[in-house]
Structure formats: C-alpha cells, structure tokens
Amino acid sequence: MTETNFFSSGWAAVVRDALDAGPSDQVRAGKLQEYWDLFETIKSVYPASWALGCRELPAELGGGPAYLFVQWAGGTVADCRIIGPDEPLAATYVLAMDYADWKALHDGYDAQRTVMYRKILLEEGNLLEFFKTIYFFAECLAVIGAVEARYPALVPA
Amino acid sequence: MTDRPSPTAVLHEGPRALSDAQVREIEESNLADVLKVDIDDVIEYVHKDLKALPDFTTLYRKYLKQRWDVYDLDFSQDVIDWQEKMTEDERQSFMAIASGFHHGERQVEIELPVFMIGASEEEKLHIAAQIEDEARHTVFFDRFYREVVGLKGDDIMDILDASFPWVSETFVGPFGLLAYQADELRRHPYDERARVRYGTTYFLWIEGVLALSVMKVTLSYARWRGFLPAYYTGFTATCRDESRHVQGGMKYLQDAVRKDPSMINEIHDTLRTILYTSGVNSRQIYYEPLGWTQDEVRILFFQQLRRKLNDVGISLSPDLEELLTKVQPVLAGG
Ligand SMILES: [Fe+2]
Ligand SMILES: [Fe+2]
Numbered sequence: 001m002t003e004t005n006f007f008s009s010g011w012a013a014v015v016r017d018a019l020d021a022g023p024s025d026q027v028r029a030g031k032l033q034e035y036w037d038l039f040e041t042i043k044s045v046y047p048a049s050w051a052l053g054c055r056e057l058p059a060e061l062g063g064g065p066a067y068l069f070v071q072w073a074g075g076t077v078a079d080c081r082i083i084g085p086d087e088p089l090a091a092t093y094v095l096a097m098d099y100a101d102w103k104a105l106h107d108g109y110d111a112q113r114t115v116m117y118r119k120i121l122l123e124e125g126n127l128l129e130f131f132k133t134i135y136f137f138a139e140c141l142a143v144i145g146a147v148e149a150r151y152p153a154l155v156p157a
Numbered sequence: 158m159t160d161r162p163s164p165t166a167v168l169h170e171g172p173r174a175l176s177d178a179q180v181r182e183i184e185e186s187n188l189a190d191v192l193k194v195d196i197d198d199v200i201e202y203v204h205k206d207l208k209a210l211p212d213f214t215t216l217y218r219k220y221l222k223q224r225w226d227v228y229d230l231d232f233s234q235d236v237i238d239w240q241e242k243m244t245e246d247e248r249q250s251f252m253a254i255a256s257g258f259h260h261g262e263r264q265v266e267i268e269l270p271v272f273m274i275g276a277s278e279e280e281k282l283h284i285a286a287q288i289e290d291e292a293r294h295t296v297f298f299d300r301f302y303r304e305v306v307g308l309k310g311d312d313i314m315d316i317l318d319a320s321f322p323w324v325s326e327t328f329v330g331p332f333g334l335l336a337y338q339a340d341e342l343r344r345h346p347y348d349e350r351a352r353v354r355y356g357t358t359y360f361l362w363i364e365g366v367l368a369l370s371v372m373k374v375t376l377s378y379a380r381w382r383g384f385l386p387a388y389y390t391g392f393t394a395t396c397r398d399e400s401r402h403v404q405g406g407m408k409y410l411q412d413a414v415r416k417d418p419s420m421i422n423e424i425h426d427t428l429r430t431i432l433y434t435s436g437v438n439s440r441q442i443y444y445e446p447l448g449w450t451q452d453e454v455r456i457l458f459f460q461q462l463r464r465k466l467n468d469v470g471i472s473l474s475p476d477l478e479e480l481l482t483k484v485q486p487v488l489a490g491g
Contacts, residue, residue, distance in 0.1 A: 031326060035439040110321070112329040116264065118336050127341060128354070128430040131334045135434065138329055 003150040006102070007054055007061050009082055011149050012068060016080035018143050019070065027142070035135070042136040044075040050137075051089055052144070053096030053123070058152045065096065068144075093125035100154055105145035111138045164377035164448035175201055183397060188225040191397070192390045196376040199393055200369055203400040207468035210408040213279040216401050220286040223401075225394050227296045230387045232304045238384040239305050247378075250446040252306070254375055256323035258368075259298040263317060264332050265363065266291035268339040272355060274346035283405050290398040297391045305388070325442070330434035331367065334358050353413050353420050357427035360406020364399055365465045370457045372396050378447040407469045414471070425474055432480035458484060 004010040022043070028036055049071040057064030062084075069091060071079035083089060097105075101119040105111065114120050115138055122130060130137070175183075175198060183202045186194055211219075239248065266288060273284040299316050302308045308319040338355040345351055376392055379385045413420045444454055459481070466473065473481070 031439045032441060034437055035326070038437045112326055112333070113321070115329055115333040116336050118340055121340055122337055127334075127337055128426055131330070131337070131430050132433040134329055134333055135326065135437075135439075138326070138333075 003148065005061055006106070006149040006151045007057055007064075007066055007068065007082060008149075011147065012081050014147050014149075015068065015070075015144050016077045018147050019077045019080070019140055023139055023143055024146075027139075039136055039139060042133045043072075046072040046075075046133065046136065048072060048092035049079075051083065051091035051094045052120075052141075053094065054099055054102055055096055056099045058099060058155070060152055064099070067091075067094070067096075091125075093130050094123045095120050096123055097121070102145070103151045103154065105141070106149070106151055109145075111142035111145065114138075114141065164374070164381045165453050175205060180205065184219070184223070188229055188390060188394060191225075191394045192386055194393055196373060196380060196389075196393055196396065199396045199400065200373055202397070203369060203403050204464055204468060206404055207407055207465065210404055210411065210469075213277070213283040213405060213408070216405050217279075217282040217286055219401055220283070220290070220398075223394075223397060224286075224289070224293075225391075227293045227300065227391065230297075230300065230391050232300065232387045235301075235305045235385045235387045242382075242384060244446065246443070246446040250443050251375060251378070252320070252323045253325075253440075253442050254371060254444075254447070255298070255301075256320045257325065257328055258371060259302060259320050260317060260324055260328065261332065261363065261368070262291055262294040262298055263313075264335065265359065266295050268335050268359070271339050271342040271346060272352065272359070275342070275349070275352055280405070280409065283401075287402050287405065290402070294395050294398070297395060301388055301391075305385075326439035327434070327437065331358060331363055331431060334430065334434075335363065349413065349417075350420070350423050353410065353423040354427045356406055356409050356413070357424045358431065360403060361410065361424070361465060362428070362431050364406060365403045366458055366461045368399055369396070369403070369461050370454065372399070373457060374444065374447060374449055374454060378449075381448055403465070407465060410471070411469050421471065424471060425477060428473070428477055429480065432477065432484060436480070436483040455484065 004014060022039075023036075049069065051067040051069050053065050053067045055065050057066050065085060067083040067089060069079065069081055069083050070077060071091075097114070097120040101109075101114065104119075105114055115134070120141070179198055180202065182190075183194055183199055243251070269284060269288050269291065273281050273288075276284055295313070299313050302316050302320055303310070306320075308316050310316045310319055335355070335358050338351070338358055341351050342348070342355055372392060372395070376389060376396070379389045410424065414424070442451070444450060462481070465471075
C-alpha cells in the first residue's frame with residue numbers, strides 16, 4: 001500500500017477521522033482530566049471553521065499555497081478537505097505555516113511551541129475569540145501533525 | 158531551624174508600609190547587597206508608585222542606576238544547596254515553577270521590540286531598557302539551569318528545549334496570545350487599540366500578575382530555607398527590574414484610557430480571553446514542598462491583580478468578576 005501524501009484529499013479524509021476521535025490514550029494520560037473535560041466541552045459546541053495553510057508546498061505535492069479546510073459542528077468534523085490555490089478561501093480563522101514547520105510538527109515538534117514560536121500564524125479572524133479555545137486548537141494541531149503521511153524531504157535552499 | 162517568617166505569612170499581613178530607608182535600600186542596593194533585601198518589600202515596592210506613576214524618562218534613569226551584571230553572580234553555593242540540601246520533592250516542585258519563567262523571560266524579550274514602533278520617544282527609551290532587562294533575565298535562567306540544575310546544551314535554545322518538559326501545556330494560553338498579539342502589531346504597529354490589548358496581556362497579566370506571584374513563591378522559599386543565594390540575589394534584582402516594567406506598563410494603559418475612555422473595552426476584552434483560558438490546569442503542581450498550597454497561590458494571584466486594577470483605576474465588568482473566581486495559577490512570568 002502506498003502511503004498517503006501530506007495535503008492530499010486522502011490525507012484530509014484521515015485527518016477528519018483523527019480529529020473526530022481526538023487525542024490518543026497515550027496523550028490523554030499525560031494531562032489532567034479537568035483539562036480534557038474542557039477540551040470535550042469546547043469540542044461539543046465549537047461552531048467555527050479553520051483554513052490551515054501550507055506555504056511552499058513541495059511541487060510533487062501540487063505546489064502551494066494550499067489550505068486544509070476544517071468545519072466543526074455538533075461535536076464532530078462536518079467538512080474536511082483541501083482547498084486549492086484557485087478556490088475561494090472562506091473560514092472563521094485562516095492560519096498558515098511553512099512546509100518545513102508542518103514537517104517538523106509531524107516529526108514530533110511540540111504543537112504548543114508551534115503556536116508560541118509563531119510557526120503557525122493567524123492571518124484572518126478575531127484573535128481574542130480564537131484564543132479562548134487555544135488548548136482545543138493546539139491539541140487538534142498535534143492530532144493533525146501525528147496523522148501518518150508521506151512528507152517529502154526538504155530541498156536545501 | 159530558621160526564625161524567618163513562613164513563605165506565605167505576607168498573604169495574611171495586608172499591604173506593607175515601606176519606610177524611606179527601606180525604599181532607598183531597594184532602589185540603591187548593588188547586586189551583592191540585594192541578597193539582604195526582603196522579597197516581600199520588593200513586591201510592595203512595585204505598588205509604591207502605581208497611584209502616581211513615574212514618567213518614562215524617570216523609569217529610564219532608574220534603569221541606568223539599577224542594571225546589574227548577570228555574569229557577576231557566583232552559583233557555587235547554589236550548586237551545593239541544590240545537590241545536597243534540597244530534597245527531590247523540593248527540586249521537582251521548584252523546576253515545575255521556575256521553568257515557566259525560563260521560557261517566559263525569553264518570550265517577553267522577543268515579543269517587545271514591535272511594541273516600541275508605535276510608542277512615544279520617551280517611552281521608546283524605557284522599552285529599549287526593558288528589552289535589555291529581559292535579555293539579562295533570559296541569561297540569568299540559562300545560567301541557573303546550566304550551572305545549578307545541570308542541564309546540558311550548546312546554546313540558549315538547547316537549554317530551553319531541556320527545561321520545556323517541565324512547562325505546563327496551559328503556558329500557551331497567555332504566552333501564545335502574546336506572540337499572536339505581537340504579530341498583530343508587526344502588521345499594524347500604530348493601531349492604538351491593538352497596542353492596548355497587547356499591553357493588557359504583557360504588562361498587566363504576564364508581568365503584573367503571573368510574574369510577581371511566581372517570583373514570590375520561589376524566592377520566599379529560598380529566603381525561608383536560606384538556600385540558593387545567587388538565585389535569590391539575581392531573581393530579586395529581576396523583581397526590582399519588573400517593578401519598572403509594571404509601572405511603565407500601567408502608565409501606558411492608564412494614559413491610553415484617559416485619552417480615550419472606550420479603551421477600557423479593549424482591556425476588558427483581553428482579560429476576558431485570558432480568564433477563559435485560566436480556569437484549568439493541565440498538570441498537578443505540588444507547591445507544598447516550597448511551603449505553599451494551591452489555594453494560597455490563587456489568593457496571591459487575586460491580590461496581585463486587584464491591587465494593579467485598583468491602583469491604576471481600572472474597574473471590572475460583572476462577567477469578568479465571575480470569571481475571576483475560577484482562575485487557576487499559571488506558573489510562568491517574564
Ligand atoms: Fe519584565
Ligand atoms: Fe523579566
């Protein structure tokens with residue numbers, strides 16, 4: 001079986017299942033129950049959508065920029081797909097990150113520091129509203145990064 | 158045994174009155190003499206001028222007199238205390254609390270330059286000084302973790318990587334918010350409303366509430382037990398620096414609200430987001446080895462926030478008062 005490419009439609013389908021399932025038992029075991037209770041509460045009512053961009057997507061993955069669109073509704077992912085460069089970009093929050101940082105996240109770099117070190121940035125959307133649910137976002141970002149996929153090696157600049 | 162007061166005694170004392178001699182001791186001590194200064198007096202000193210805030214040139218002149226050389230500290234007694242006198246529980250508790258500061262100092266150093274772009278010329282002097290303070294505080298923790306705790310690494314980021322496992326996941330609440338607000342200022346450096354929101358997170362919450370509370374926990378432990386003299390000296394000198402940062406920050410917010418009373422909404426909106434993310438812990442932190450309980454740390458948080466708001470003349474809306482009752486301590490600062 002060939003591995004799914006990062007930022008392909010097949011990958012988006014796996015991401016959708018992974019987000020619906022939420023963090024693994026191993027991840028959950030490392031943090032307090034009250035933290036996960038808050039996570040589940042937010043997940044159950046979260047009404048917003050994310051467009052998570054990848055800048056400089058390698059040519060063999062289609063070239064970029066491209067966005068992963070995630071729509072939340074009723075505690076599940078109602079829509080999850082790749083938006084190409086020519087399609088309209090409409091989401092509550094538009095964020096973007098370089099390919100190298102997506103790859104680092106996949107290789108195990110911490111999702112909280114991916115936010116704090118401004119590797120992923122908010123390009124559109126209300127910042128203060130976005131941050132009210134930042135723990136939910138950071139845990140979901142870690143889930144997305146952990147999805148198995150083929151990430152081509154970086155071409156040295 | 159020691160006859161020093163317990164670390165939490167000041168919680169029940171109420172505000173202290175500082176004599177002129179005590180204020181002079183705090184303001185004029187050189188680095189070696191900072192060891193003799195009581196941390197609770199320094200925290201009281203932060204509030205001394207909040208009702209009649211000094212201007213930015215005065216703060217800059219204080220900085221020139223008070224800056225200290227982080228490379229003058231000698232950690233050799235701290236190494237002995239850390240390795241031989243402190244228990245494993247005390248070390249773990251200390252690491253859980255201090256690591257948020259290690260990362261916080263770095264974060265407030267690198268997020269500050271964009272705030273300078275839209276500042277008045279006098280405030281620029283103060284901010285330039287503060288950036289240098291925060292760089293020095295970053296080096297202070299780098300030296301402590303390297304020389305006393307014994308973390309290994311070739312550069313500053315290696316040591317940050319090594320202490321990061323002790324940082325709570327909830328750190329991304331205030332510090333991620335600050336990073337994104339700094340990015341907002343990078344794009345719109347003269348947006349006065351964005352500057353007030355940034356200032357609320359940085360100066361009121363991170364420096365005025367988180368930093369001063371957490372400083373007090375580790376410093377009162379060190380003073381109570383008579384341990385870690387170089388840590389006590391450097392971090393108490395850091396606290397004296399923070400008094401200038403908090404005073405400058407409160408002056409900025411107070412002036413902004415006086416010029417345009419609707420700016421209070423920006424402060425409230427920012428506090429609302431911060432308090433939403435401050436109601437939960439991701440890890441169990443045991444303060445008891447350092448002489449504190451979680452409830453006492455919460456009381457300290459409230460005291461710190463209330464005093465800033467009262468002294469500067471910022472009132473809270475009822476929904477913020479309600480959120481405030483649910484706040485849990487975040488162990489970090491800058
Ligand atoms: Fe500071
Ligand atoms: Fe600092």
